[in-house]
Amino acid sequence: MKRTLLTCFLSLSIVITAYSQTTFGTEQTINASTGANPYSIDSGDLNGNTFIDIVIGTDVGNTVEWYKNDGSGNFTKQTNLSSALVNVEGIHIANLDGINGNDIIATGFGNDKIVWFANNGSGGFGSETLIGTLDGVGQVLTADINNDGNLDIIAVGYNANKVVWYAGDGAGNFGSEQTIESGTSQPGAVSIADFDGDTDLDIVIGYTGAGTIEVYYNQFIESGTSTVSWVKDTNQVDSGNNFLFVVAFADIDDNGSLDIIKSDFVGTATPTGNEIAWFKKEGDGTYTKTIIPTSINKPAVVMVRDLNNDGYTDIIVSNGTTGDPDDIIWFESTGAGTYFSEATISLFSDQKQTYGFTVADFDGDGDLDIASVNYGDPELSWFENKLITLSLNDNSLNKISIYPNPTSDKLFFKGSFNDNFKVSVFDILGKKIIEKSLNINEALDVSQLHTGIYIIRFDDYNTTFKFVKE
Numbered sequence: 001m002k003r004t005l006l007t008c009f010l011s012l013s014i015v016i017t018a019y020s021q022t023t024f025g026t027e028q029t030i031n032a033s034t035g036a037n038p039y040s041i042d043s044g045d046l047n048g049n050t051f052i053d054i055v056i057g058t059d060v061g062n063t064v065e066w067y068k069n070d071g072s073g074n075f076t077k078q079t080n081l082s083s084a085l086v087n088v089e090g091i092h093i094a095n096l097d098g099i100n101g102n103d104i105i106a107t108g109f110g111n112d113k114i115v116w117f118a119n120n121g122s123g124g125f126g127s128e129t130l131i132g133t134l135d136g137v138g139q140v141l142t143a144d145i146n147n148d149g150n151l152d153i154i155a156v157g158y159n160a161n162k163v164v165w166y167a168g169d170g171a172g173n174f175g176s177e178q179t180i181e182s183g184t185s186q187p188g189a190v191s192i193a194d195f196d197g198d199t200d201l202d203i204v205i206g207y208t209g210a211g212t213i214e215v216y217y218n219q220f221i222e223s224g225t226s227t228v229s230w231v232k233d234t235n236q237v238d239s240g241n242n243f244l245f246v247v248a249f250a251d252i253d254d255n256g257s258l259d260i261i262k263s264d265f266v267g268t269a270t271p272t273g274n275e276i277a278w279f280k281k282e283g284d285g286t287y288t289k290t291i292i293p294t295s296i297n298k299p300a301v302v303m304v305r306d307l308n309n310d311g312y313t314d315i316i317v318s319n320g321t322t323g324d325p326d327d328i329i330w331f332e333s334t335g336a337g338t339y340f341s342e343a344t345i346s347l348f349s350d351q352k353q354t355y356g357f358t359v360a361d362f363d364g365d366g367d368l369d370i371a372s373v374n375y376g377d378p379e380l381s382w383f384e385n386k387l388i389t390l391s392l393n394d395n396s397l398n399k400i401s402i403y404p405n406p407t408s409d410k411l412f413f414k415g416s417f418n419d420n421f422k423v424s425v426f427d428i429l430g431k432k433i434i435e436k437s438l439n440i441n442e443a444l445d446v447s448q449l450h451t452g453i454y455i456i457r458f459d460d461y462n463t464t465f466k467f468v469k470e
Contacts, residue, residue, distance in 0.1 A: 022308040022332075022367075024345045025384040030054070030075045030371070034380050035061020038373035041356040041380075044093035047123050048101045050453055050468065052360040055104055056373055056380055057088030064088055064106050064117070066125075073363035073384060081117050082127040086110030090140035094151055095119075097172030107137040107155065114140060114155050118172060131174050135160035142168075143192040143201050146228050147220055154180070154203070156187050163187050163205055165228075180230050181216055185209025193249035195258050195281075198222065203230075204237070204260055206244030213237035213247055213262060213279075235285045238262065238277075245320065250304035252278045253337035254312050260287075263299040263317065274299050276317055292331060294342055297321045305359045306430030307368055308332065308387055309457060309464060313430075315339060318354035318372065327354045328372060328383075345370060346383055352376055359430075366455040366466035368430050387464075400458060406468035410443040411456065422459040427452070 035058030046053040051071040057064055064081040085108030092105040100121035106128075107114050112135050115128035136159025142151040150170035156163050162182035167175040181187070186209030195202040200220040206213050215233040220226060243265035252259040261278040276299050279287040292315065300320030307314045312333035319327050328346035331339040346354075357372035367387035373380050400415035417440045425434035425446070433454075438444060446454075449469045457464045 023386040024370070025386060027346065027381045027383060028073070030067055030380040030382060031065075031077055032377070032379050034058060034065060034373070034378045035063035035080075036378055037061065037375050038378045038380060039089055039355050039375060040091040041358045041371065041373050042091045042093045043358040043360040043362075043371060044102050045452075046093070046102055046104075046119065048121075050451070051364065052362050054358065054371055054380070054382075055091050055093060056356070057085075057091040057106055058378065059087050059089060059109075059375070061378070062086050062088060062108075062110075064091070064104065066104070067380070068123075069362060071364050073369070073382065075382075079124070081106075081125050083115065083117075084108075084111070084128065085113055085115065089138045090114075090155070092140050092142060094142040096142070096151055096168060098170050103172075105131075105140050105142065105153065107134075107140045109136055109138055109158070112137055114153065114166075116172070129172070132164075132166055132177050134162075134164060134177070138188065139190060141190065141192055145192075145201055145218065145220075147200055147226070154190065154192060156190055156205075158186050158188055158208070161185055161187065161209075163190055163203070178228070181205060181214075181232075184212070184214070189244050189247040189262075191248040191260075193258055195249060197257075204247055204249060206241070206247030206262060208241075208244055211241040211244075212239045213241070213244065213260065215260075233285075235287060237279050237287050238289065241275075245300050246302045248302070248304070250278075251313060252304065252315075253280065254333065254335065255337065257281075261302055261304060261315070263302040265298050276302055276315075292339065294329065296329065296342075300353075300355050301357055303357070303359060305368055306426070306432075307359075307385065309367060309426060309430065309455060310335065311424065311432055316345070316357070316359065316370070317342075318357055320353055320355060322353065322376070327352050328357065328370065346372070352379070361453060361455075361466075364453060364466065366453075366464060400461060400463050400465075402456065402465050402467060405465075406470045407446060408470040409447045410445055411467060412443045413438075415461075421461070424457045424459055425449075426455045426457070 037060040039059040040057040051069040054067045067075040087110035089109040090107030096103045100119040104117040112133045114131040117125040134157040139156045141154045145152045150168045153166040163180040164177045188208040189206040198221045200218040216230040219229040241264045246263045249258045264275045276292040296319045298321035301318045303316045304313045312335045315331040329342045353375035362369045367385040369385045371382040
């Protein structure tokens with residue numbers, strides 16, 4: 001999908017939460033001269049050292065670039081991946097072949113190619129390997145569509161007017177194109193999740209041409225034959241949209257069930273106004289719409305993450321237009337299914353177009369930072385979340401410590417605990433994966449966690465630590 005909008009930046013934003021103070025630092029430039037018009041971005045560990053690296057795709061430069069992280073948020077540009085893609089508008093990181101760690105998937109809107117680059121295990125990547133072709137291909141994702149334990153590829157054909165998937169075998173080989181939906185004008189944004197709770201993955205699609213949002217249910221489980229097919233929800237999520245930049249599944253109201261969020265340009269041929277909204281599926285199958293007021297003129301990317309480690313999902317939005325001061329903002333969750341007013345994360349003095357950002361713990365301190373690409377400059381930057389840094393005084397005051405760190409099995413604790421205490425463990429994306437009450441002599445079993453960096457919070461002591469699971 002050719003998502004060309006009309007630019008935005010980062011100042012300090014101080015928000016007091018129940019656990020600590022969340023402040024974002026000023027812009028730290030990773031590369032002030034990327035390939036022309038950087039458009040897409042993703043993050044993940046690309047060389048097996050647990051540090052979160054960055055990959056970007058450039059729309060006019062036609063480059064796929066990756067940046068190696070030293071673990072402290074210092075990035076070094078690596079050799080561009082060997083590619084013949086034109087207008088790189090889709091970037092995604094995943095382990096497709098089960099060896100050497102994460103690989104890179106990319107799409108070329110201009111020459112209709114979906115390709116992947118195999119990680120060679122030595123800090124580099126092979127040349128592009130073709131997965132398939134799709135007219136005007138944009139967004140690309142991975143998920144296990146057919147429940148066989150292997151990652152499949154999902155791709156959006158903006159000009160082809162269809163969304164498709166390719167079955168993977170876990171060894172980097174992919175089958176022929178299979179249709180999820182075809183015939184509706186200009187699909188642009190998709191998201192994959194188990195929306196109906198039946199253990200297979202469903203899809204929500206935002207159509208720029210039709211202006212609608214629709215949910216399609218995977219019938220793998222319902223069929224009883226282990227066959228993937230798709231049935232459209234009888235209730236439409238939304239209509240009348242002008243330019244759907246993002247449509248995504250997320251638990252917006254923190255009630256344990258998935259909702260849908262969108263960013264859209266409201267208006268006619270020349271979009272005016274804005275709309276960020278989310279949709280809750282009611283018991284009768286209809287959708288209730290809630291608009292999130294914002295000063296951003298034309299919202300681009302919207303993402304849901306827990307930025308202040310309080311266990312609730314916050315909303316991050318970037319600005320896709322020129323002439324407005326705020327490039328990246330966030331809405332802090334109240335913890336009651338509503339949100340506080342917008343707060344600035346990024347304020348760019350030269351009015352940047354933020355068509356892509358990614359959220360991860362880039363400096364390894366246990367909180368989520370933000371990296372973004374600026375379409376107009378071109379530039380790649382990141383912004384440090386100061387949450388955990390500001391919590392260090394709390395750690396000292398409470399005299400709590402954890403050991404061993406790294407650990408492969410159990411975490412033990414020392415401290416002046418008055419009684420039993422409660423801990424919560426979060427992954428680097430802010431998702432809570434463990435919540436447990438422990439007695440003062442009890443260890444926490446983390447043996448089932450995947451290798452990586454995690455955050456443990458002592459809920460009763462206003463104290464947070466990072467630990468590494470080996």
